[in-house]
Amino acid sequence: MDVLIRSVAIFAFLWFVVRVGGKREVAQLSAFDMILLITVGDLVSQGIVQEDYSVTAAVIAVATFTLAGILLNAVTFRFPRFRPWLAGRARIVVRDGEPLLQTLAGERMTIKDVHEAAREKGIRRLSDIELCVLETDGSFSFFTRDDDKEGAPEGPDALS
Known part of the structure; x- marks a missing residue:
């Protein structure tokens, strides 16, 4: 029972750390970050099982972490009003080519982060962006002015 209680406590702590760390921090893990996560995983496991290496x-x-994750997903599915609090919410960071600096600051991001993501999508200027959304997983979605000229997409890849 002791392992179960420690597992729940560590799960809650790690959930909190990821939520406070910010969306882009999780989405942009470097090689060093991955090594750090592995090390943290080892330290966390020592805190959970202590001297019990059985x-x-x-x-x-592992079962406690899995069930806690399933429980969080079930809560966000069953009670949608808790979803923004538990899973985060998408945020608009550029509207009509103008960066929303307060929103970026709230997400602990700079305009350089948006420029970099736009370049990765082949967008040269912020003025070409009608809407840029920071998704809950830390990725960016871009809607450019050229999208309006093409009309609504058709076929199996169309958004509904």
């Missing part, structure tokens, strides 16, 4: 303790810890 297979049973490891199974209980």
Whole structure:
């Protein structure tokens, strides 16, 4: 039972750290960040199982993390009003070519981050962007002015 309680406490702490860390931080993990995460994983496992290195303790810890993740997903599905609080919400960071600096600051991002993401999508100027959305997973969605000229997309790839 002790492993179960420690697992829930560590899960809640890690969920909080990821939420506070920001969307782009999670989406832009470098090689060093991955090594750091592996190290943190080892440290967390020591905190969860302490001196109990049995297979049973490891199974209980992994099962607790899995069930806690499933429970969070179920809560966000069953109670949509909790979804923004638990999973985050998409934020508009550029509207009609103008960056929303307060929103960017709130997400701990700079306009350079938006420029970089736009260049990756082949967008040269912010003035070409009608809308840029920072998604809950930390990725950007761009809607350019050229999209309006093409009309509504058709076929199986069309958005509904």
